[in-house]
Structures are given as structure tokens and as C-alpha cells.
Amino acid sequence: MASGRSQEVPDFILSDSESDTGPANIRPRKRQRQNDWTYKEQFDSIKEAKDYIAIDNQFRINTRSRTSDGEKLYYRCKNSNECSSAVFLLLHCDNASVSLFANNEPHNHEDRKDFGLDPQLKLIIADHFSKGISKPNQILKVLRNEGHGEIEKSKLVNFLARLKKQKYGSASFNYGEFENWCEIHSTMPDAEDESYVVGHEVNCDADNDEDRVLRAFISTKRLITLAIHQKLICSDATYKLLWHGFPVLLVGGVDKDKEFHPYGISITKSEAAEDFEFIFRTLKSEVEKIGGTNFDPNILVADSADAITSGFGQAFGNIFQRVNCWSHVARKVDQRLSLIADEATRKEIREDIEILQLVRSEAAFLKASELWRRK
């Protein structure tokens, strides 16, 4: 590039429209230079277009202008004010699509950070990343195999860090971001199997962490539909699946074939009665909304936690049958039985309990367990 140009403030005189004189709030120019805009890409939405520019990380938004074709967002080089390289997005006024134009001016400064990665290569890397190839060495290997040659690992690492941030948000957790995320994903989708946030409660106003609230229930239309007409609900928390240290609570039902069907999952800060109440209430109102009929399950299967019982009562009323999940009970029984030294006795008691739990009615169970205790 000619050195005489390096001091020049880039201007954005457009060659594609007479009525468009370009952005007004730009400093007085020394010499008018025609930007030679060429069409580069088409996007379905403004978000896609902005993400594309963000991935490239070369431009920052500078100014905007309205034209008869639609609004134009101008971006200039974020690395140097003296650099003439620029792009703009045209937000078509007659549809949601967005076009990217570039003036094809090369950058006139040294590479910074991942600057040196070729834009096409960045797209290829982003594509691999989205398919789960996310480690620098994996990507280097794939690129080598694809014939892209050697690329500098430090540049790749920088670029991947930004991709990750873009995809997952910042690593630290933030109530506001979470609430935002919930709100964005709260609309019930048309597709049966697309997940959405059925309900959420976020409150971070309290000074101490204990009083802060974070709850979200996520499901799909198909899963909610499974709950219609069901009378039995199973619920449990898992600490095998954690999000920022918060447990994931699972709610579902069991069909006549003993198959478990989840109705949705939720993330809550704790496993308090209020958390379960929130989940059950949210599920109830959504099942009733989709099913058009009352949803009043009256059997709760869960471990013996009082919080689940009381949350269930709050949401569905207090007349229900509380069934302790047999596998939880069996594990507890085994723990206690391990205190009995004699194996034959241990086995006998275990078998008795197992037979006892198969009793068909509550009355028969009470009678049988009474007799068993006397044995």
C-alpha cells in the first residue's frame, strides 16, 4: 500500500447508491477517496452477520446510515485508526437478510493476536469447533490433513479462546446473564423436540448468597405432553450433573412397562422445598396449558427427602400417596444390614423386605409389616 495513504482517514463514499453519502459523523477528510465496495456474504439474520464479523475480530462498528436499500452498519479496523480496511453490513429493508460488503483495502499494520489467521481459515476452524473438534492440537492435525499447512499455535489458541467465549459466554457465572439466557429461550418453539425454558425464577438482589434465587425448568413440548393424564411423578436430584455447582433436578414418570420418561430437567441453587415446589408448579401449569386439562398427579415416587414431599404438596395439594423409591430404600436397607454379622440372617431380612414391598395395597402392607416386625 502507498505510504502517502497511511495518514488518511478512511471515508466511506459509496459507489453503489447516489442517495447515500455515507456516514455523517466522520472527521473532515483530506481527500475524498472512492471506496470500492464489493459484495462478500449473505446472512439470514443480523445476529449471524454480527457473529461472523466478531469471529474475524478485525472490525469494530463505527457508524451507521439509512439508505433507500436499508440501514448500513459501517465497521472499521479495530487495530489501527490509520488502517483503511473496512466493511459494512446492509440490513435489507424488505426482508430480514443482511449482506456484507468489504472495500478490499488490505490492513496496513502488523498482525495482532490472531490477526494473522486467514479469514477463510477462521471459518474452517469455527466449523470444526462447532462439530466438537475444540483442542488446538486436534485442530492443527485436522488442518494439516486437509492441506492447510502449518499455522501458528499461539494464534490458533487466541482464536479458539474467543470462539469459546462467544459460544459459551464468559466462564464465570452471572445471575444477570443467566436470567437473560432464560428470557431469550422462554418462547415455546413450534418444533416438538426443541428445548425451551418452561419457567424460571432469578433474584440476585439479596446481599447474602443464601437468599438469592436461581431456578429454571427446561423441557420440550413432546416431554411435557408425556405428562398429560399421568398420575405418578418421580423426582430426584443428581449431583453427577452439575452446573456451576448447582444440582440438576429431574422430574418424570414411569409407564406400565416400567420405563422412565423425563418430563424435564431443572437447575436450582439448592434442593429446598421451594425448589421442588417451583418445578412441580411450573410443570403443572405447562401440562395444563398444552393438554387443556387439569394435571393432578397423586403419587410421588422419590427418595425420602422431606423437601420433595413438601414441595409436591404445595404444588398439587396435600392428598397424595408418597412412595419411596425402592432402589433408594434398598440401598439404605443394605447399609443398615451390613451391621448384622451373620450372612444368612442378613439375607433373610433382605428377602423379607423385598417381598414386603411387593404387597399390592397400603392396608395389606401395613398389616404385613406389622406381622413381620413381630416375627
Ligand SMILES: [Zn+2]
Ligand atoms: Zn487494519
